[in-house]
Amino acid sequence: MSDLNQNTLSQIANLIKTKKISSLEVTKFFIKNIEKAKKLNSFITTCFEKSLKNAKNFDSKKNYNGLLPGIPLAVKDLFCTKNIKTTAGSKILENFTPSYESSVTNNLWSEGAIILGKLNCDEFAMGSSNETSYFGNAINPIGKNLVPGGSSGGSASALAANLTPATIGTDTGGSIRQPASFTGTVGLKPTYGLCSRWGIVAFASSLDQAGPMTKNVEDCALLLEAMSGYDPKDSTSINKKKEQYSKNLNENVKGLKIGIPKEYRIDNMPKEIDNIWNKGIDILKKSGATIVDISLPHTNYALPTYYIVAPAEASSNLARYDGVKYGYRSKKGKNLIEMYENTRGEGFGREVKRRVLIGTYVLSSGYYDAYYLKAQKVRKLIKNDFDESFKKVDAILTPSTPSSAFKFGEKTNDPISMYLNDIFTVPVNLAGIPAISIPGGLDSKGYPMGLQLIAKALDEQTILNIALTMEKAINFKNSIDRWWEK
Template sequence: MSELTNKSLTELVSLIKTKELKSEDITKDFIDNCNKGEKLNAFVTNAFDHALDKAKNFDKNPNLDCLLPGIPLAVKDLFCTEGVRTTAGSKMLENFIPNYESTVTNNLWSEGAFLLGKLNCDEFAMGSSNETSYFGNVINPLKDNVVPGGSSGGSAAAVCANLTPATIGTDTGGSIRQPASFTGTVGLKPTYGLCSRWGIVAFASSLDQAGPMTKNVSDCALMLEAMVGFDPKDSTSINKKKENYSKNLSKDIKGLKIGIPKEYRVDGMPSQIEELWDKGKKILKEEGAEIIDISLPHTEYALPTYYIVAPAEASSNLARYDGVKYGFRSSKGANLIEMYENTRSEGFGDEVKRRILIGTYVLSSGYYDAYYLKAQKVRQLIKRDFDQSFKNVDAILTPSTPSSAFQIGEKKDDPISMYLNDVFTVPVNLAGVPAISIPAGLDKNKLPLGLQLIGKPLAEQTLLNIAYSMEDKINFKLDLNKWWEN
């Protein structure tokens, strides 16, 4: 029966709506797959019993008038789930059981879905390979000993290996799009403010956004539609009317103008990426779009800017982990200050400590203007690049990442080479605009590569439509040999 798990979210929803399938059948199959997929280490916590109860209840009295009727969904372990442990991939929150539900997951449950489990991620979403998780590496389902990307690595692996019909991740500098690219799946980072951040463990608040990670573009539109919505509990939430992304999905992209930024052609980029980028351009032209060369001149400054802004915000956000109100507390220390210092030393992993120290340093007395203020000014220039470009184009096409997935351990001891992974994704977060990564083909090692489409603020529908039309022509198929089941 495990063919059920191969189906897209859209297909499953439709089979439930036509009463050809029961929620319990789907849920059991996914649980079965999750159990067989333990080697991938995609889950931190399972909610299988909860999911089965919910499925049975759904089948007794099915409400079909919603977007995700009877669908089990595993989510990144950065979303607080009421009564279910939420770790953010950290020892600090190893035993943290929230007594509230994040707005985004709550929105999914209101549309008929229910929790299947919590997915592994880099510690506090800080990483590009899922190697910083306190709960161990996640393995890329497409090849053993290869990373799935990060920070939403467990989410990407779970969608890729059919352990969940779809999922949600968070993206601060590429944490949805890079792992989607590494696993041949679709990932969308919405416009800043479109999805509520309430109840998501905070990393860098001016950059963090939740978004869908799915098998295909239709699923992505459906999940996005279910996630979004104005939330008074998030002061940065945008108050706008909800759009019917899935209903309005269209392959008609005639006359759209697509920009190709010359700065995204970086040294040492594998030739396959260039080729896939060219293929993307060709497909867009054939679909009636117009290709226009553009320039985003401050692209090279995006990563250095990000590595000031994100750690600065992180050092402030993570100050709350002091061993007093919740989370881990060290048993060592003769007084309050020592208790704080030992708690944070023992509770945080190396990468998190590194970023807290960078952030504390750039915000410390005497350095603020030189680093943080400077970065905010350059961020303005980066945003201006996009504003200028979007006067002439409707969307921008780039590669998602400068390489395909790498070996576990390959970049672990070199923070900068790890950071360079996000060179094409970070500018989008700094500018607050939406972007989607779709699978485009394979590299010489048979690992997937993605193309990224960047859109104007709140132009998610345009992005989804372009991606939908490209997906059809690219016709990318994942080759899952399920090595992990042996």
């Protein structure tokens, strides 16, 4: 069997299209990789029988019209998949098997992709290290004791270890970009409304967006094209023609104006992060772009705003887990109310409880104006900052995260220190705009650090093009020795 560890999604798609390899061969290759990688705990559920059946089926039909012909893919376990267990990383959904398919995964299968399984994530996508998953930590392939980031930690882990040629995650406050940064991969959070939210287990509805996680920018454009699109089942889905991100991908950044926000130069940020940021700026200058100093004055208020808005929405969304229609039910409780309380007390993990409690508190009578309304006002100011900046620049360049991957347990005792991880990613979700994280380089420990490019709403093409240019110049190489196979 050929070694596909060095191949990208786009390359494998071409190999299948030109009949150099069959979908079944590719699927068997990735299944073998997954079976050798149990130590990484990237998967919650695998469905190999189905994968092999679908691959054989594809090979017998040879339908090459799709963007993802016969490509096996694993997805974050937050996407509902018909007749395949969907847990959201929670005990409360441990045995939940949806009878419907999320629109985004449906788009992937319509383009020819084949499901490999469901990837580990923080419980209900609430976390930045994958440590809140009921199904245990997913491990960063970069090092045994390193978190893969979160909440799409299993996705990033599986991608970096080549257990899937690409994957999809969801990003509410950085959950695609931060794990991409921690694992030396590419992750894009699309404009709010570009990808349907229908069939995704809801966390914070005004912030949640699904997006691609890939080995390089070319793959990212391809996968974004495959998964995006208008969906009448999602009332916030944007009704517009599908973009051809792959076809329009190019390296021409000449004349583009790139903003560098001074507020992202925070205290105590490792010098190495500053260095890769400056390196990124130099690359853009050399490529003919103009660097513009800009200000996003309310950046510091983004995290506090997020930690009101997101828990408020979560507390409402998670009200549905009552042990009646689906999911876990406690055996304890004399009456209906006690059954609800025990079900939720036993079924939710600590971080989820924290957020539901905070959310309930900030929405409760007497506190609503002081917290929730205040946060919605500040959210407006944060959005205005970006709107003003995009009158002057085409894109904004920042680091993706304030540090490289940290160790398990390093931040679990202090929720605020964990939240601070998302300081550079959260403002983008609050403003509903797109951003991509690409590998910027390695730090002295050999851990990857990401760079983030931000654009105005629906301008994914611009940051994909800039990212492609930077990717070529940076020429990033991950140092992964596949230790888990030894």
